[in-house]
Amino acid sequence: xxxxxxxxxxxxxxxxLENPIQVEHHQQRNIPDAxxxxxxxxxxxxxxxxxxxxxxxxxxxxxxxLVRLAKYLRSQGYTIExxxxxxxxxxxxxxxxxxxEKLDGDVALEGTVKFLLVNVYDRTGRxxxxxxxxxxxxxxxxxxxxxxxxxxxxxxAYLATIMTSTNPKSYVVLLDLDxxxxxxxxxxxxxxxxxxxxxxRHFLPAINLRRDRIVLLYNKIDMTMFGTIHGCHNARxxxxxxxxxxxxLFARLRGGLFNIEQFAFKTFCTGMFSRQVNNWxxxxxxxxxxxxxxxxxxxxxxxxxx
Numbered sequence: 001x002x003x004x005x006x007x008x009x010x011x012x013x014x015x016x017l018e019n020p021i022q023v024e025h026h027q028q029r030n031i032p033d034a035x036x037x038x039x040x041x042x043x044x045x046x047x048x049x050x051x052x053x054x055x056x057x058x059x060x061x062x063x064x065x066l067v068r069l070a071k072y073l074r075s076q077g078y079t080i081e082x083x084x085x086x087x088x089x090x091x092x093x094x095x096x097x098x099x100x101e102k103l104d105g106d107v108a109l110e111g112t113v114k115f116l117l118v119n120v121y122d123r124t125g126r127x128x129x130x131x132x133x134x135x136x137x138x139x140x141x142x143x144x145x146x147x148x149x150x151x152x153x154x155x156x157a158y159l160a161t162i163m164t165s166t167n168p169k170s171y172v173v174l175l176d177l178d179x180x181x182x183x184x185x186x187x188x189x190x191x192x193x194x195x196x197x198x199x200x201r202h203f204l205p206a207i208n209l210r211r212d213r214i215v216l217l218y219n220k221i222d223m224t225m226f227g228t229i230h231g232c233h234n235a236r237x238x239x240x241x242x243x244x245x246x247x248x249l250f251a252r253l254r255g256g257l258f259n260i261e262q263f264a265f266k267t268f269c270t271g272m273f274s275r276q277v278n279n280w281x282x283x284x285x286x287x288x289x290x291x292x293x294x295x296x297x298x299x300x301x302x303x304x305x306x
Contacts, residue, residue: 096116174219232267270294
């Protein structure tokens with residue numbers, strides 16, 4: 001029988017901060033706001049299903065990467081469902097409904113969804129992967145108050161348990177550089193290095209490198225000279241650029257007698273965004289998907305060991 005993956009702990013190390021600062025499953029769209037026996041903390045039921053964990057700070061693009069990947073997979077014949085058993089809160093179920101609605105339309109999913117667990121099934125109904133998107137603050141927070149409170153010095157219990165479970169996993173680690181969230185990791189050496197150190201000290205030790213995959217993902221490549229929405233025309237230049245800013249991360253993920261790389265480097269672009277006013281006079285952000293080459297390449301990489 002499948003077991004519940006909940007709670008948990010892994011040993012932590014202190015971080016020195018220099019600055020204190022689709023065919024849908026039954027009635028999937030009618031997800032209840034609460035259900036008897038469902039968890040009030042994030043819970044994965046099933047120790048065998050592969051889990052894809054999107055790692056990145058707030059506004060790094062995790063939500064829209066998930067949308068783009070799901071749209072692509074559905075176009076390839078996979079069935080996409082949100083998992084109503086992951087968390088029993090009204091906010092989570094509202095987020096599930098919003099995700100499915102955005103998947104059908106062209107309105108962008110704003111970065112307000114705190115949790116999402118999306119199941120991917122093949123044509124036989126076999127589960128291929130669970131795609132986990134958790135709050136960016138759980139991976140790295142830039143909020144000065146949360147930093148002082150030690151948020152970046154700990155790993156949330158649910159993440160620790162998922163990471164130390166027997167589920168095979170792929171970690172898609174966003175190399176945030178050109179976010180428009182107000183903090184540019186390209187220009188903010190403190191937050192960029194702190195984010196990198198947090199991953200190396202608190203997440204990497206729990207990753208089974210013999211079983212799991214790590215993908216370093218240069219998102220928003222269309223905001224650079226290396227690519228457009230139609231594809232990355234200079235992957236080598238993109239990687240060199242990423243290594244300038246995340247050199248220690250690249251170096252730590254090489255090892256062994258022959259200095260073998262224990263990661264894959266990929267670029268990504270979700271698409272273009274524009275603003276329009278809907279029939280109710282509300283402004284919406286409209287989403288236009290980028291070329292399939294991005295989600296195709298990412299999906300091939302993260303499922304390589306599944």
